[in-house]
Amino acid sequence: MxxxxxxxxxxxxxxxxxxxxxxxxxxxxxxxxxxxxxxxxxxxxxxxxxxxxxxxxxxxxxxxxxxxxxxxxxxxxxxxxxxxxxxxxxxxxxxxxxxxxxxxxxxxxxxxxxxxGSQREALGKIILGTARGDIHDIGKNLVATILSASGFQIFDLGTSVTPEEFVAKAKEVDADIVGISALLTTTMAGQKAVIEALDRNGLRPRVKAIIGGAAVTQKWAAEIGADGYSRNAIDALELAKNLMSKVMNKGTAQA
Amino acid sequence: MRPRIQLLTPELIGRILCEAFELLMSPGVRVGSAPVVELLRSAGVEVNDGVARVPEQLVRNCMASAPRDFNLYNRSGEKAVHYGGDDVHFDPGSCCVQMLDPDTLEARPSETRDLVRLIQVTESLPQFAAQSTAVVCNDAPSAIGDLYRLLVVLQHSHKPVVTGSFSAAGLQGMIDLLAADSGSQDNLRKKPRAVFDVCPSPPLNWSEFGSHNLLELARAGVPAEIVSMPLAGGTAPVTLVGSVTQHAAEVLAGITLHQLAGPGSPVVWGGAPAIFDMRTGGAPMGAVETAMLNMACAEVGKHLGLPTHGYLVATDSKFVDAQAGAESARSAMLGALTGINMISGAGMLESLACHSVEKLVIDAESIASAYRLVRGVETRGATLATAMFAQTGLSGEFLKLKETRAHFRQEQHLPSPVIDRSARGSEPPSDAFTRARARVNELVSQYQKPSFPEDVLRKYQSIVEREADRAGVASALSGD
Missing domain, CATH: 1.10.1240.10 (Methionine synthase domain)
Structure with missing residues (x-):
């Protein structure tokens, strides 16, 4: 192309x-x-x-x-x-x-x-929000727009979202993926807190956790045990699609 | 004549301010905290649903009480930075979480040893009038990471410091640390050693954290640098002039809050505006348009007679390479030609995500060239050339003249060995990065750590322990 x-x-x-x-x-x-x-x-x-x-x-x-x-x-x-x-x-x-x-x-x-009754089947359910203390949402909004336009069902929790709020929503809607955005180097720790909370509540590995933000790197993603990271909204779409195929495969295998 | 660049006409600055005042009324400014709402209401400002409509007259009254200039002092209590007029100073950028490893050329998490190395090099270079709390020390507890950075700088430097806190709760400990350094809270107020960056969130939002710190700094009389960061096309209008207008509105709102809380407290018309990269969604700090935004924003501040700050001398490259050199040198020149009082950003790579001490020594050369440029073409003696020709005739023997010996140090900036001007000789030529590494090692080996009286160190220790307890950190650190 x-x-x-x-x-x-x-x-x-x-x-x-x-x-x-x-x-x-x-x-x-x-x-x-x-x-x-x-x-x-x-x-x-x-x-x-x-x-x-x-x-x-x-x-x-x-x-x-x-x-x-x-x-x-x-x-x-x-x-x-x-x-x-x-x-x-x-x-x-x-x-x-x-x-x-x-x-x-x-x-x-x-x-x-x-x-x-021929509704377009959602590619997956994704929860998005910025980490606690971070009110910068331009990147998160871009990701929400692109994923939504591409067929994902998006639940946008907005800015400065606590780990508990991420967990509660993930349970409520039976989410496939949780995406946590952080622009500031100081709020990136909040991404880790969300992933830990998802773990504590037994939601992972079924629910995948992905992260993004200007200072976020692949290394950071690996360090905090995220299932993926992307540099921009289009990469995030690819990432979400790839993770969904893993979710689906797993579902099939278990069935 | 001092050379200068002006991007805005007085008429355009008038329009920018006119629209900025309009923005302060509609859509107004989002204010995050109850104390700010209370402060604004007591000044007669209408605040509904967390949005304040700030009238022009109030802003103008507050601007009138803001000092037109002030000084930062070094550890010996001497004036070291003059915020005001066309005076230009540089400090290393802050605050990164990564450091470029000169051996592997990879970015790795920054640690105390990196901050110390940055301080040691900055201390030795006259191009930097101030230190900055340049990197997060990932080996220290993050809950008191801001205090810890400042502690490390104070223990290793005589110079003034450009700093900032990571949270509302962290500010008081940092002010206390500076007061211990100055001898008392009153001394700190009279002879401040540090300026704190405080940031609104674009567009037009003074969050709880930012506004809390702004008010506390104003009350403590410790200088505050309002660093508004519109991203043109992303979090601000895409036009440069539109972003400059938003920047003006955000800083005007900040000055209003600041001066209402502490009339006469020193405050800086600062900023880190950038364009919004339409491919990556990032903030390209090395772009010429980003430099233009910084210049234009500072011009508005200078027009209002306020001390100014900008974010330049940084690059988007991940290496200390040709792009890094070109972008950083260009913006150092432009910032100096604009007469911005404090220019932060030197040493920074990857759109402010990574620091490099090797880049810092190369940037120091660009800054020295920028200083040379703004001194302009000077006249020395009664004639320009004829008196010297009267001595040499047509012999061409200028090297022998006493004028040559007397003036060449003023006429020429004599660069460090980081800049290669040598003829090709028997040694294989080296590149700038290799020379920068050698220069860093040389400066670090020459560095001498200042000594401190026992009582000051004890005060430092007790503040750090108190803050560590407050933040729930198990063991305090010395910062050595």
Missing amino acids: CGGSRFLDVGPEYNPGLVSLIPRLICAGGSLSGQLFQAMRQSIIDGASDTAAELAQQALAIGVDPLEAVNQGFAAGITFAGDQFGCGQMFLPDLLASAEAMKAAINILEPEMLKR
């Missing part, structure tokens, strides 16, 4: 005016779904929330399965955006706009998915 082309430069089939063309495409009996899914993907890449919402509405109006719209249309955009970010073609504001557009589309499609 890291070719020389700019992320805005997509195939010739894309037409920004597609939304208004949809009824005519239907009448003409054209290959609608391909075009529509392509437009959905592009609306996410463009970070165009209004267009994404409009396309979602159009899809419902013409009877496209909402789950298919997500999986084949919008989600492809998020994957593309993540890849482009990974190779330095897209930047954090682009990525956030893509995530927001994704949210706009899902908001439209969700009621119909619920009605059909």
Whole structure:
């Protein structure tokens, strides 16, 4: 995905005016779904929330399965955006706009998915918060946005969260992963406290603990026994996916 | 003529302050603690749901009571740092948890021996007017880590100290330690040896911890350096000027709190603003835009007639390499040309995550060059060149002239052996890092630890033991 082309430069089939063309495409009996899914993907890449919402509405109006719209249309955009970010073609504001557009589309499609009982299955349940004493949440918010847009169910506990609060929420929602963020070197000890509390309460190894923050390193993660660490929100997505595959495998093995 | 750089016009500074005052009213400033709310309400400020709307007139009254300049003193009670006017000083950056190991080139957790080495080198280099509590000592109990760092610095240095506490509870012990160093609380107030960095949280948030320490420092009369750190595009407007405006609002709010608690107490218009890296989400301290933010923020403070501080001479590189040299030297020059009173950051790598004593001695050379630059092109004697030509004619024998001998030390900065200007000879040439390592070893071997009267050491010990008990630490440490 890291070719020389700019992320805005997509195939010739894309037409920004597609939304208004949809009824005519239907009448003409054209290959609608391909075009529509392509437009959905592009609306996410463009970070165009209004267009994404409009396309979602159009899809419902013409009877496209909402789950298919997500999986084949919008989600492809998020994957593309993540890849482009990974190779330095897209930047954090682009990525956030893509995530927001994704949210706009899902908001439209969700009621119909619920009605059909075809709700998009969450990739996993993740609890996020910043360590006690740390009110810096920009990194944690980015991770929440990206993971949520990618299909994880996020429970964001906000800032300066105590180990007890992490544990209580993890039990309450039967979380798969707990993510603890700390910007300050002085609050990084709070990450360790959360991991210890998860251990004390017998939640690990079933619940995975991941950490992040400007001063956090792989070494620190190993030292405090975290299951993973990531440098940025996109790496956090990969990390969460990898950990979920371990959780799933384990579940299967135990079953 | 002293050369200077100005990024902002007076008109633009006027607009920045105008919008900063608007921000203080809407959206207002988040204030974290009950004592701060009480203090503000008693001054007639409206505080609802933890958000204060601070009117311009109150801010201006508070700014009027803040001193335009003050001094920090060394251990002998002599003036060593003048915060005010265009005076420029540098101190090593703080506070890291990692140290670059010069043998393995890996970052490892910093320990007491690293802090001592940093202090020893800083002590020997005239480029650093002050010490800083530069690294966390991971081998000391973290519950009193801030006090311990200060203890180590006080036991190894004569210079003033730029420091800060890690918690609200930790501040009093540090002030007591400084009072023991100065002889009494009153002496500390009259001749402060240290300045404390106190940080608001962007955007426009004076947290419980930050504001508590700001008020306590104001009441104790110990200088406070307000280090506002907007990240342009992340926690602040993406435009440089927008972030400078937010910085101004945060510092103005801080000065208001500070002066309400202790009118006339020394306070610094400081900062560590940076751009927000749109790839990594980090704060690139070596970026030229980060330097520009520091310069512009300081210009606003200087316009208001307040002492200033900035965070420069740091790099984002993980090694002491060409990037580290380029970024650090560039910002040292820019900071000096702006006339920032205290410039913190030297020695720091990896966007302030790691310290290197080898980088510190290289940065010292950049700082010396920056000092040379701001002295500008000076005139000496009645003529510029003709009097010297009258002696040499066309012989070209300037090396023999008494003027040459008299002036070359002022005209040229004579670098240490860290800077290579030698001709290629029989010895194989070395790189800057190798020379820096040798220089560090040389300075450390020449260093002499100051001696202390027994009673001062006993006072130190009793404060550390008291604080260790308070924090629930089993055994106290000497800091030696």
